[in-house]
Amino acid sequence: MAIEPPAIAEQTAEAAETKPLRADAQRNRDRLVEVAAVVFAERGIDASLEEIARRAGVGIGTLYRHFPTREHLVEVVYRREVEALCAAVGELAQKHPSDVALEQWMQRFVDYIATKRGLATSLRILLTTNSTLFSDTSGRVSQALRQLVEAAVADGTIRGDVDASDVLHALSGIYSAPDTPEWRDRSRRLVKLLMDGLRFGAGKAR
Amino acid sequence: MAIEPPAIAEQTAEAAETKPLRADAQRNRDRLVEVAAVVFAERGIDASLEEIARRAGVGIGTLYRHFPTREHLVEVVYRREVEALCAAVGELAQKHPSDVALEQWMQRFVDYIATKRGLATSLRILLTTNSTLFSDTSGRVSQALRQLVEAAVADGTIRGDVDASDVLHALSGIYSAPDTPEWRDRSRRLVKLLMDGLRFGAGKAR
């Protein structure tokens, strides 16, 4: 799914914090996270941990050594995906005009939320323990969004009288009622609608 | 633990709502709830359902037929105990002067909360499904309290310028940080303190 660079970044970032893992341990850990992301996507948040271990080719004991609870594993997968979402900003900004880049990114954000429903319940348990989780990630996300919005404002493809937090606020409707079948389409339309609004009068105000 | 009258009341109340259970079914159901209350108290909210079934002398299948999820069972136990708490009002009011009755009841309320911690997590799951749970029970509780407060105000054993909701509000500190070892003592002192405040100037205002 992802190519190597992010894996390396991840490794160094985490290795720096604690003592470096033994080579085999690091290998297994990475493998587990990778597989877990797939399995959680396939089967939902309640997927069997034994299946994850099996498909990663490690014993269940190894999974538990690296991730003492289901929530620990979920958290790492979650962080990793937020990372990927934010990392997409650079690429999108290069390939598209700034307003299109913003739109594409927001659509990708919708996809992301779509699969990540059910996380909330599971992550809530962690919030007592690890209160930086949401502030970390929501910080990253809004920073990514800010980058895109500011770029689009700067070259006049969207109106100048809005900022990232306005846009984030407008997107907040996405979080509600996400299990219905129409949810995804509705959210896509919301993004388009928002973009129309943002493009209206672009280049005039400023 | 409890004597028969509440059991009868429970039976008729529930039987009236749906079709009456077969005699053996009713017997087993009652038995399960009774045992569950004990086991939950002993082992906490995560107690094994198989142990409950075993100690109630029924098969695990029977437990699941009556209570499709753990939360269903928890809810019934919870309601039953709220019932008992509220039912204690009458008895206390007869045996004690009105201010003492109020105090005793509040102490019992503390005991009740003490054992019921951890319920919150479990019951939260039900709140989506069964939103009447908390409104029902908190209604019952505050009604019980109101009865006691009004009686005490009426015969002048506590001051006249408070009502039940003031008292309930004053008690709300009890809900916080309930897992520490000092919690129980602190709560008992809170009740005493509150009573001193309530008795102060009793008989004058009115």
Added chain:
DNA sequence: CACTAAAACGGAGGCGCCTCCGTTTATTAC
């Protein structure tokens, strides 16, 4: 290389969850 200590592995085993279905029991009608 060979050796060693420390680190990591992995799966057996014990327990709990929950479903499914063959057996038993209460109730109703005669």
Added chain:
DNA sequence: GTAATAAACGGAGGCGCCTCCGTTTTAGTG
């Protein structure tokens, strides 16, 4: 009483969770 039938029982079985510990692998050291 007996028969018929609907209701209820209960536990075996399959799966997942998690721990524990004997075995294997890695990373140093000479």
